[in-house]
Structures are given as structure tokens and as C-alpha cells.
Amino acid sequence: MVTGDAEHFPLTTREGWQRFTDAEPAQPKLLPGGGLDLLGDADRMAYEHARADYHCRLIVVATPTIKQVYATGRRLVLLNRHQISARRGLIVTGAAGTGKTTAVTQLGRNHELLLRHRLGPQAVTGRMPVVYLTVPPAATPKMLASEFARFAGVPVHSRQNQADITNAVCDVLARLRADLVLVDEIHNLNLATRAGADASDQLKYLAERIPATFIYAGINAEGSGLFAGTRGQQIAGRLGVITCQAFPYGTAAQRQQWQALIATLEQSLRLRRHQPGQLLRLDAYLHERTDGMIGSLSHLIRGAAVEAILDGTEKITRETLDRVGLDHAAETTRTRRKAAARQRHASTR
């Protein structure tokens, strides 16, 4: 039978989203040194692999931004429940790596789990409470409708036009009682172009047709012209904005917040020789490496944990962290900051 394997479906499909929502990564138990020696080669390899796999996964930390997005999103869903038009939405904006996607996907996941808990698993079998999609580059109205169809699993025929697809999608999503639509990568909409403007209108039309709360996420939405012009004014009139920012490290309170984040990540580590608090002592170094970006921090710690398992040190030290390369943005910022510090140092001497 020609059926898709659920493992290969991305998050922007119903099956992928289902897998994401259902995922409950089990935390592997830490075996004491003696217990590990009792394992055979194969069992030992399997154990190591399970731990590495665990650290590869994104450990979600309830940051203040995630909490805010969840609280706002939940409130909007409740407020919009009986709205027949002009439903309010939300834009989660900010620089790359500040946790926008994590925030909106966690909102969606929590919403769906809450619904399952409230109604029972049987009652939600015929429902699709959350829709998650990303705006494709150079998106046109038809492409946007097709993205919705792709998520829902509505087959799209090559000869179907935009109106057909849009109608089918709206009908199906209304039938499945979707009440939260998460649209990521909103910055791909370029309102300066005709196609981008049409796609923006299409998104607005879909928001009218589908009785759901629309949450958008994208890089620097304010600066991309999304709120400019007549269309922008209408969008700005209906959407609230939550800005995701890098974690600051200036005041004592800010440092405390950063340390709490690191402590949470450290608690989730499953390394045999890693002492709690070892990572927390490197908070200044970690901030300097990641520039306060939660995405970079998560990547750095997870990378170091995997590295520690692979080289057998089983603990994260500054050396381990140094060996893990970060994204270009973080590395560039760090280099620039170092150069500035050197210059400052030279000028003061």
C-alpha cells in the first residue's frame, strides 16, 4: 500500500503534528559505574545511544516568553470562541533564535493536550484542534491555501484553482473544529510585492472563514512592513504583538533569570560524571557564547552533552563547550564583542 510513514511527516502535516503532540520523551535512567560494567557490549551501546538520543531532543524550558505566549494565546482562544468575525490574533516576533517557533508550537501542543484532557481522547478523535504551517518563500494565495490543505491532508488536484482549494480547506477545518491556527515564518510574506500582498489578503480571508484564533510567528514582523499601509493597519488593529528577545545579562535580576534557565537545562542532563551546578558556574561564559539567545544556548548545551557521551568524559566542562561550534550569528557576535573588548582594553591601558 502506498501510504506515508508517519515518521517522515514534517511538523507542518497533521501526522507530524500528532507525533509532536504525542511525544513524551522518556528520561533514561542513569546507571551507576558498576551497573554499566554489568552490561554487555550491545546493551551498553544501546544505552549510550538512548542517552545521546535523549540529549539530541530539544528540551523545552518554560521561559517567560513561552509563558506569556501561552497565557495570551489561551486567553485569545477563549475570547474568540463566540466571535463570528474580527477575531483577535497574535504575532510572536523577534530575532532569529529567540524561541518564537518553540513558543507557538508549545502553545499549540498545550492547547491540544488540554482539550484531550478536558474532553477525553475519544471525543477528540474526529477533531483537529491545532493547525500549524509555515509560510513558504514567495508565497502566493494558492500556495498558502495548499499549505493548509497539506497540513489537514486534503488532497489537492493539480487542476484545482485557488478558490476550490480555499473552500475545501475552510470547510474541512470548520468541520474538524480547528480553533488554533499557528502560522510560522510570517516574514516570508513580502507585502511590497503584488503576490505577497495577495497572500496577506488570503491569510486574512482564511482567518475570517476559519473560526479559529490565528497566531503568527516571524522574524521582526514590525520591521518587515507587515503593519504598513492600509492592509497593515487592519492587521495591526487585530493582532497583538509579543516580542521574543535575547536574555539580557546586565542587572542582577537579569543574571538570575539567565542562571535559572541554565539550571533548568542542567537538571535535564543525564551525564554520569556531571555534578549539578557545574554548568551554572559557567553562566557568564554561556551568555558570552550565545549572546543570550535561547536557541543557541540549547544547541550549545545539547551539543556538549552529546560530545561528553561520545568522548566518554560524561561531564560538561568549559573545554567541552569550547569544542562545540555555534551558529554563524552567535559566533560573529562573539568575535565582534571580543574585538570590542580588546579595543576597549587597549585604549584604557
Add this chain to the structure above:
Amino acid sequence: MPAPAEPLRRLPVPVRLIARETIGSFLTRLAFANSLRVPHLLTLAAITTDQRSFTPAADDTRGWSESAPGRIAALAGRPLPELAAAIPLLASMTPAGTAPLRACGHCTAAKNVTGMVILRARARDYLCLRHQQWLRGIHRPSLTALPEITGSQRRHDRRTANIPDQDITRAHQQARGITGQWLAAGWHPALTERWHDRHRRLAAALPRPEAVLADVITHPEMLAVARLLIASQRTPGIRPREIAVRLGFPYPSRPHPLDPLQNHLSQLRRAKGGTMGIDIPARLRDEDFATCLVKRYLAPDPATGRARYSGAYFERIGGGGDRPEVAYQFTAEDLLAVTMLSVRIEGYHALHVLNYQARELSSLLTQIPLAIVLQDPEAEALIAEDGPAWKLWKAVRHIKPRADDDSIGPITAGKLLARKRPDLLPVYDNRVRDVLGRPRPDNSWWHDLRCQLVNDHELVHELESVRARADAGHMSLLRVLDVMCWMFSWPSQARACTQEMPD
């Protein structure tokens, strides 16, 4: 057409399964629920049926590729065995043998299914017992005003639970024809009155009078007739008197011979070559009474000293038709003898029998041995439809000298043959038919009587006893039975014999 290459995904909106749904109905519902056009869904399922021939009632595998069942299951998001348990086509892959039926709207609505659902109908699916809703046809009246309809259907389902569907279907079709004729021609006043009453009650309860259907008001009786026909199929020898009891509604114990039900039962017997029991009245099984009847038949009139009934001389004229010297040809004495039984053979007819067709008739007579009696095993072949006795009877009955003349006819021909072979071929006429409750036309009389004599030795002994006690040694047993029946058909004779009988 090659199957689409893209991976199949379960369609977002699942549809509930309805037992016995047609594949056309299921796919149509699946397409509508998912805002798809039906041709698009068919393409996804690798079915190349064109849209015109694909309707919700479609229930065959035309245009299906090998992978179609699996693809349908994948699109519906259910395992194929689960689908096949509800959709008969997926289980058997054979088209429906019965007409499709629209499911009860109340039942489907109770399952949160909106829109039309078409089912592969079973023979017994006429109405929804739960919601008292007629299901066949365009108008589907509510049956709340006629509770006996649902009651009869419930009883029918219980009694025919073990009958194969095809037998029930056939019986229902035939029964529907019979009750339809009863209704149209007003065959049975009591039934007609009952149906008119139902019509009035139903019409009063319905907003549209056109929704009152003949099938609805005759339904209980149709089911009863169908059960009788099913029983007749299995045991063709149901006696006419049992019919009224089995039907359970006012039906004459002696129905008109042309009654559609009687007609159908006769055809059934002929088609199956089965036998119908000879329904000899219990009074005739009383030897004293029977002897009295035969004695009275043969006895001369005390006032004149002459024969009371000319038929008493049927065998005696000319010394009998089965004398060896005349046994293989018809003679003028034979023609004269049959007139003793109140039938006439006109001049031209006589010429044909004695002269023009004499050789042909003699040839057939030659093939019927003299010594055979009806109970003998050899008799079976002689009286069969391709046997010489049957051929001879047909040849004589169809003698029609001129265009304006009537043919000799079956009764006269039968009596002529009974004169030639009195031990093999019985006399038959309307009075015998009425007394024995025979159908009309009665093409199995010889065969049925033979079976009765073979199976009922007691009857043979009784006839022999009656013959001996009535001093009727010149008569065959068949003729004794004929005389008993004929005399019994006259109430005055029966009454006289009853009075003569000792208490």
C-alpha cells in the same frame, strides 16, 4: 490508469461505517465529508469508473485496479478488514444481487451521519422496525398508524431467520404479485375491506395521500403468502385446506380455481414435478358411508326398476372398453359409454376418433399395456408428460374437426381414456375436482393420485373393501373412488347415506 505516485494519507474527516452500505454511497460520503469531488477521490482510490456510471447506488468493482481496496482503506483511515465487515462489496468483491435501498434517515441521523446512505438491501428490508418507517420507494410513509405492519415484519423475520436470502427474495416477489392481484381485482372481500381500512388509517395520518402505497397496506398478507410459498417450495403437497390456516387471514378453504395463489401453487407443483396430496374428505374415508354411496350409484331406481344413474353402465356397455379384442382401438361403444357420464361427443368429433385419427390414436393405445394399474411402478412412465397416456389424452382433447367447432376437451378425453384403461387412468370432472379440492388447471391429477395410492395403502384397502361390499367387481378401484366423490358432491345423496347409516 496508473495509481497516483504520491503517498496516500488518511483523509482528514473520517466517516462512520454503516452496515451493508454500498461502496458508491461510502465513497460519496467520504468525498463530501472531505470537500472533495467524487472523481478526484476515485482517482486517488485508483478507480477509473467514469462519473456517469458511478452513483451512490454503485456496488460493483468496475474500473477497479488491484490496489483499489487497499487504497480505499488507507484513505478512510481504517483497516481493510474493518471496512469489509461493513461494506459487503469489499468482503465478497461481487456485485449486489438485490436493488439498493436508502437507509432509514432516523437510524443514520442517530449515528451522526447526515445525507443519504444507500444500503445493499436484504430481502427482508422493507421497513425500519425501530422507527416504524417504510423504506422502499420514493414515498416512505411513517407506519405509526399501522402497528400491525411492523408486527408482521417482526414475526416474519423471526420465522424466516434460517431461510436463504434468495429464497425469501423470490417468494416476496411472487407474493407481491399475488397480493397485488387480490387488491386490484378484489378477490377476497374480507381482505379488501381490511386493506381499505388500513388505507383510511394511513391516509389520515399522512400529509400526502400519494404516500399511501399498495405495498404498505398489503404488507402483512404479502409476508404470509411469501411464507406459504416458501413452505410450498419445500413441501409441495400442502393441502388446500391447510392454506387458509397457514395464511392466518380470511381466505376461503375452497378458493376459486383462478385465484392467483391457487394458480401459482399449481405452477409451482408442475415446475417442481412435485405431488399434491389428494385431499379426500374424512367422510369418504368411512367405509360404510362410501359403500352406501357406491351402492346407491349402482342400485336401480326402486320406482322404475331402471338405472338411477346412466354412469352405472359406463363399464358394462359393450362388455367394457378394455376387452382384449377392442383394447387397442376406440370403438363406437366407447363413444357411447362416455355419454353415460354426461358428456357428448358430436358427430364430426366421433368421425375423427373412429376414422380420421384412428391410426394415430391406436398407435398410442398400443403403447399402454392393459395389465398395468396406477399403483404399479411402470405406470409412472406411462402417465408422465412425455408418456403415451399423456400424449393420447392430449391428442384426443385437441381434436377439433372444424374451425368453428370446440375441441373435445380435457374432461371428455379423460373419460374416454378411463374407458379404455380403467385401472390406470381415473375419471376426472368438475365435481371430483371440487370434492378433492384440486386446483385449476389440474395437470398433475394422475400423478398425484398415483402417489396417494402408492403411499396410502389404507386407501387402497378401503377402496377394495368398498368395491367388494358394494358388489361392484366390474369397476376398477379408480372408478370406485370417482363414484364415491361424484355421489358425495350431491348433498342429497350424502344426506341420504348419512340417514341410512346405523347410529
